[in-house]
Structure formats: C-alpha cells, structure tokens
Amino acid sequence: xxxxxxxxxxxxxxxxxxxxxxxxxxxxxxxxxxxxxxxxxxxxxxxxxxxxxxxxxxxxxxxxxxxxxxxxxxxxxxxxxxxxxxxxxxxxxxxxxxxxxxxxxxxxxxxxxxxxxxxxxxxxxxxxxxxxxxxxxxxxxxxxxxxxxxxxxxxxxxxxxxxxxxxxxxxxxxxxxxxxxxxxxxxxxxxxxxxxxxxxxxxxxxxxxxxxxxxxxxxxxxxxxxxxxxxxxxxxxxxxxxxxxxxxxxxxxxxxxxxx
Amino acid sequence: xxxxxxxxxxxxxxxxxxxxxxxxxxxxxxxxxxxxxxxxxxxxxxxxxxxxxxxxxxxxxxxxxxxxxxxxxxxxxxxxxxxxxxxxxxxxxxxxxxxxxxxxxxxxxxxxxxxxxxxxxxxxxxxxxxxxxxxxxxxxxxxxxxxxxxxxxxxxxxxxxxxxxxxxxxxxxxxxxxxxxxxxxxxxxxxxxxxxxxxxxxxxxxxxxxxxxxxxxxxxxxxxxxxxxxxxxxxxxxxxxxxxxxxxxxxxxxxxxxxxxxxxxxxxxxxxxxxxxxxxxxxxxxxxxxxxxxxxxxxxxxxxxxxxxxxxxxxxxxxxxxxxxxxxxxxxxxxxxxxxxxxxxxxxxxxxxxxxxxxxxxxxxxxxxxxxxxxxxxxxxxxxxxxxxxxxxxxxx
Numbered sequence: 001x002x003x004x005x006x007x008x009x010x011x012x013x014x015x016x017x018x019x020x021x022x023x024x025x026x027x028x029x030x031x032x033x034x035x036x037x038x039x040x041x042x043x044x045x046x047x048x049x050x051x052x053x054x055x056x057x058x059x060x061x062x063x064x065x066x067x068x069x070x071x072x073x074x075x076x077x078x079x080x081x082x083x084x085x086x087x088x089x090x091x092x093x094x095x096x097x098x099x100x101x102x103x104x105x106x107x108x109x110x111x112x113x114x115x116x117x118x119x120x121x122x123x124x125x126x127x128x129x130x131x132x133x134x135x136x137x138x139x140x141x142x143x144x145x146x147x148x149x150x151x152x153x154x155x156x157x158x159x160x161x162x163x164x165x166x167x168x169x170x171x172x173x174x175x176x177x178x179x180x181x182x183x184x185x186x187x188x189x190x191x192x193x194x195x196x197x198x199x200x201x202x203x204x205x206x207x208x209x210x211x212x213x214x215x216x217x218x219x220x221x222x223x224x225x226x227x228x229x230x231x232x233x234x235x236x237x238x239x240x241x242x243x244x245x246x247x248x249x250x251x252x253x254x255x256x257x258x259x260x
Numbered sequence: 261x262x263x264x265x266x267x268x269x270x271x272x273x274x275x276x277x278x279x280x281x282x283x284x285x286x287x288x289x290x291x292x293x294x295x296x297x298x299x300x301x302x303x304x305x306x307x308x309x310x311x312x313x314x315x316x317x318x319x320x321x322x323x324x325x326x327x328x329x330x331x332x333x334x335x336x337x338x339x340x341x342x343x344x345x346x347x348x349x350x351x352x353x354x355x356x357x358x359x360x361x362x363x364x365x366x367x368x369x370x371x372x373x374x375x376x377x378x379x380x381x382x383x384x385x386x387x388x389x390x391x392x393x394x395x396x397x398x399x400x401x402x403x404x405x406x407x408x409x410x411x412x413x414x415x416x417x418x419x420x421x422x423x424x425x426x427x428x429x430x431x432x433x434x435x436x437x438x439x440x441x442x443x444x445x446x447x448x449x450x451x452x453x454x455x456x457x458x459x460x461x462x463x464x465x466x467x468x469x470x471x472x473x474x475x476x477x478x479x480x481x482x483x484x485x486x487x488x489x490x491x492x493x494x495x496x497x498x499x500x501x502x503x504x505x506x507x508x509x510x511x512x513x514x515x516x517x518x519x520x521x522x523x524x525x526x527x528x529x530x531x532x533x534x535x536x537x538x539x540x541x542x543x544x545x546x547x548x549x550x551x552x553x554x555x556x557x558x559x560x561x562x563x564x565x566x567x568x569x570x571x572x573x574x575x576x577x578x579x580x581x582x583x584x585x586x587x588x589x590x591x592x593x594x595x596x597x598x599x600x601x602x603x604x605x606x607x608x609x610x611x612x613x614x615x616x617x618x619x620x621x622x623x624x625x626x627x628x629x630x631x632x633x634x635x636x637x638x639x640x641x642x643x644x645x646x647x648x649x650x651x652x653x654x655x656x657x
Contacts, residue, residue: 164523166524225301244638
C-alpha cells in the first residue's frame with residue numbers, strides 16, 4: 001500500500017502572541033513545528049503501513065527550511081520525503097496550494113491513500129484536504145476519527161459530525177483528513193532519528209511539476225489579503241473594586257440586573 | 261512580489277516592526293524580505309516614504325464578472341431540521357443583497373424537506389432552490405458537492421455563503437475548487453466594498469492574533485464559510501413572499517463514491533453552550549476539578565451553561581464540547597461570566613461578541629479585561645463562594 005502524508009511546517013501556536021506594545025506578533029523564539037494535526041495523519045499512515053505493509057511518503061510545500069518537518073516525519077516512521085519548494089509557490093492560498101500539491105502527488109509512482117490533518121493551526125482553513133482530493137479526482141472523508149478496516153480496495157472508518165459520527169466506506173485510492181482523536185502520535189525512535197539524519201530529500205520545483213505558472217503562488221490565488229489589522233478591543237469596561245465583600249455585593253447586583 | 265526601493269528607503273525599520281510574519285529584517289540598515297512574506301500589504305501601508313510596493317502579475321479575469329449576480333446561502337438540513345446557522349446567514353446575506361440591490365437565494369438539499377423552504381423565505385430568502393431527493397438523505401461530499409456545483413454554474417451567483425459546520429467545511433472547498441472560486445474560511449465579518457461591490461471577508465488568522473480581510477478580485481462566485489453564532493438572523497416574518505423552485509438533479513450527479521453505512525447521534529450535553537443565554541466559563545485559574553465544581557454550582561444558580569477555556573479542557577476538568585474559542589465553539593450569550601480565564605486571543609475570538617462579559621481574575625493585567633464589560637480583580641476562591649451564598653439566598657426568597 002502506497003501512502004502519502006501531506007504535512008505543513010507552522011509556527012508553534014502556543015508561542016505566538018500579540019506584543020501589546022507594538023501590536024505585532026511577538027515571534028522571537030517562536031519555534032517551527034510540524035502542524036499537530038498532520039502528526040496524527042502521519043501516525044495513521046505509519047500504523048497502516050505496519051499493519052498492511054507498504055510505504056509512507058511525506059510531502060510538504062514550503063520554503064527550504066520546511067525540510068526540518070520532513071526529517072521529523074521520517075524519524076517518526078515515514079520512508080521517503082519530498083519537499084515541494086519554489087519561490088513561485090510563495091503567497092499561495094488554498095486554491096493554488098491544492099493545485100501545486102496535486103501536481104506533486106501525480107508525479108509520484110502511484111498512491112493508494114493520501115492523508116492530511118484536518119487543518120493547519122496557522123491558517124485554520126481546513127480547505128486543503130477536500131480541495132486536493134477534488135483535484136486528484138478521488139473520494140475523500142474529512143474529520144476521520146477511527147479507521148475500522150483498510151484493504152487494498154476499500155477503507156471503512158468513522159467520521160466526526162457536529163452531533164455524533166458517521167460510519168462510512170469508500171474505495172481506494174482516496175483521501176482522508178484526520179482529527180486528533182484518531183491516535184496518539186509516537187515519539188521518534190533513535191533508529192528513526194539516524195535514518196532521518198542521513199535521508200536524501202527530493203525537491204520538486206515548479207519546473208519539475210510542469211505547473212502552469214498562472215496557477216501558482218500569489219498570482220494563482222483567487223483570494224487576496226486586502227488588509228490585516230489587530231482585533232478591536234471593546235472599550236465599555238467598568239471595573240468593580242473594593243473589599244471582597246463589596247466586590248461580591250456589586251457583582252451580585254450586576255448579575256441580578258442580567259437575570260431579571 | 262514585494263519590492264522595496266532601496267533608493268527611497270530611509271532604513272527606519274517600521275516595516276520590520278509591522279510585519280506580523282517576521283518576513284522583513286533589517287540587515288546593515290537595509291530591509292530584506294524572506295519567503296515567509298504573504299503579501300498582506302501591512303508594510304506598504306506603514307512605509308512613510310512609500311518605498312514598498314506589491315507587484316501583482318494580475319491574471320486576466322476569466323470571465324465577465326458582471327454575469328454573476330445574487331447572494332446565495334447554503335441551508336444545511338440535518339436531522340430533520342435546518343441548521344440555525346442558515347438563518348444567521350440569511351440575516352447577513354439579506355444585508356449584503358440589499359446593499360448590492362440583488363436577490364437573496366437559499367439552496368436547501370436533503371430528503372423530506374416539506375415545509376422547510378417556507379421558513380427560509382420567512383427569514384429573508386427571495387428564492388429557495390429545493391433539492392429533495394432520497395440520495396441526499398445522508399450528507400456525502402460527492403452528491404452535495406455536485407448538486408451545488410451544477411446550481412452555481414447554471415445560475416451564477418456572485419456570493420455563496422455556507423456555515424462553517426462539519427458539513428460546510430467539508431464540501432464547500434470541493435465546490436470552490438471545481439468552479440475555480442476563491443474561498444475564505446470561518447469569516448467573522450462580511451461587508452460590501454462601496455466602490456466596486458466586492459465582498460470584504462474578514463477572518464481571524466494566526467489563532468486570532470490578527471484579523472485579515474480577504475477579497476476575490478478576479479473570480480466569481482466569492483465564497484465564504486461563516487462560523488455559527490457570529491451573524492444575527494432577522495426576525496422571522498411569516499408574511500414574507502418568495503419563490504420555491506424544485507430542482508431535479510441528474511441521477512449520475514447524485515452518485516457518491518463514499519457510502520454512509522450508519523449515522524450515529526451521540527448523546528448531547530444537557531445544555532448546548534451555543535444556545536444558552538448565560539454562559540459560565542472557567543479556565544486555568546480554577547486550579548482543579550474541585551474549583552470547577554464551583555462553576556457548575558454557579559451555572560445551576562443562574563440557569564446557565566458551563567463552558568471552559570482550552571486549558572481547562574486539556575487538564576481534563578471538563579469535556580471538549582464545553583470548549584469555547586478558536587478550536588472550540590463560538591458563543592454569543594447575553595451574559596458570559598469568565599472565571600479564572602486569562603483571555604488568550606484564541607479564547608477571546610470565541611466569546612467576544614457576547615452582550616455582557618463579566619471577568620473575574622486575580623491578575624489585573626489579564627487580557628480578558630480588555631474584552632470584559634465588567635471586570636473584577638480578585639481571588640476567585642474568595643469571590644465565588646460568597647457570590648454563591650448570595651445567589652442561594654436570593655433563590656430561597
């Protein structure tokens with residue numbers, strides 16, 4: 001079974017915060033990590049490989065330093081790693097990203113299953129998985145939380161819904177986006193780390209993909225960022241002060257107003 | 261490409277400070293741009309000497325954009341009812357359509373839809389495209405995607421809105437891909453730009469640390485998903501008139517490569533936090549499960565629902581369906597009482613539009629006080645027990 005896992009390098013969200021003085025993101029010391037949901041997708045891929053045999057290829061689109069997450073993935077059980085990297089890809093929205101990733105996946109020597117995290121924690125769009133499946137013209141399931149069975153032909157699983165779950169099946173090749181409930185990602189093994197260190201990473205450029213330049217990066221993106229700004233804070237705050245008893249009294253009065 | 265004209269640049273470094281992505285660094289007094297630039301234009305706006313420009317090699321518009329007209333709302337139908345977010349979107353869509361001077365339509369699909377299209381009209385739709393077919397009884401990305409795609413191609417709406425629910429977030433990206441449309445996820449604000457009627461789609465980015473306004477200048481439709489509980493529905497008007505058009509899709513467009521074997525409803529919590537008028541939320545400051553028990557007591561006394569920050573959920577004091585924020589639910593109650601929540605922006609984006617926000621925290625500098633309408637600096641374990649006593653006494657009366 002040939003499994004492809006799409007991963008993304010993202011800033012570690014718990015470190016990202018707004019600098020109250022400059023109103024910009026305080027980014028010093030913000031680590032780059034593998035998108036946490038992608039780590040679950042990778043784990044799902046490696047588990048399937050261990051169960052049914054096959055290979056796991058990890059793929060990421062990003063700047064050259066995104067190589068770090070590919071090595072991390074190999075340390076956690078992936079076999080091969082592909083970096084899709086070109087200045088022409090910069091500024092891609094999800095439409096252009098899925099175009100590029102699909103071109104890269106089509107260049108591979110076939111695949112049975114493509115796995116993605118449900119969304120990346122920097123953009124939070126959850127649009128790349130479904131869009132990618134559409135471009136590859138394969139069926140897909142989003143929010144997969146449990147794989148019940150997987151053969152060469154068909155995969156059966158549970159997908160999360162807003163009020164429960166659906167049991168679904170689809171024929172392979174297919175694409176899944178996974179939620180964190182699906183598994184507990186492993187920690188890299190020493191052997192894996194050694195392998196990751198030595199690994200040759202294949203790089204695909206725009207030319208390698210024979211991609212239409214009109215569909216890449218900023219130019220190929222139907223959406224554009226018109227403006228960025230800091231979230232507005234409301235200005236109608238009143239503070240309740242005094243002794244604890246006084247505070248409680250005022251708070252109680254306030255609540256009574258609200259409750260009545 | 262982002263270009264900085266070094267002949268004009270005075271090396272002041274304001275662009276470096278402004279860039280939210282850390283893409284600009286001053287080297288020997290000269291700004292350099294790296295690959296993390298996402299062309300947001302913030303540096304262009306702040307540069308006092310206008311040394312920075314974004315050069316966009318514009319694609320020629322693929323088609324005449326004026327052919328596309330009207331605002332559409334996808335009305336999600338699940339478990340025999342229309343999802344409330346559809347009515348919220350009709351409220352937002354009505355405002356956009358009126359501003360543009362176009363009609364507002366809803367697309368309703370599912371099986372057994374009798375009587376439901378009328379309610380969409382009562383909430384503001386001029387036209388309802390009703391697709392009632394047994395093959396649509398269970399949601400599948402293929403069938404729902406094909407049907408919506410065909411309708412969009414046929415009727416050419418300029419704007420398509422859908423709820424950012426599990427269903428909307430799953431199949432709308434597929435439709436956007438097939439019709440080559442720009443799609444913005446999880447919008448919290450939708451406006452029409454006066455000059456050209458473009459849809460300004462505002463959403464939190466970077467976990468809500470910054471807000472970004474997105475446009476789709478060259479493609480139609482302009483597509484967006486919107487989180488539930490962000491927009492407000494209009495008042496229901498049973499006298500509103502509208503047209504219901506029954507659509508019969510081609511059989512082959514209803515086929516799905518995904519088969520739904522079984523659909524299971526899991527037990528819902530007694531109170532849904534997104535529908536409660538009063539929400540009592542706790543965070544790390546409650547310290548442990550025992551601290552959280554105080555919150556349950558408060559919720560019972562004021563008739564509210566219990567919610568939590570991610571920290572409290574991750575600590576296992578309360579389950580995930582109670583989580584409010586970027587990775588949880590968005591709530592908009594009449595009263596939101598935040599106890600021991602510091603107010604990380606990821607939490608704030610999920611509750612900031614509540615009518616009244618009462619915050620209790622021992623740290624006077626906690627960011628929660630920036631969004632609170634009423635703040636109390638103090639020890640939660642002193643204040644809450646006394647408040648509970650008073651509320652109990654009130655109830656006893």
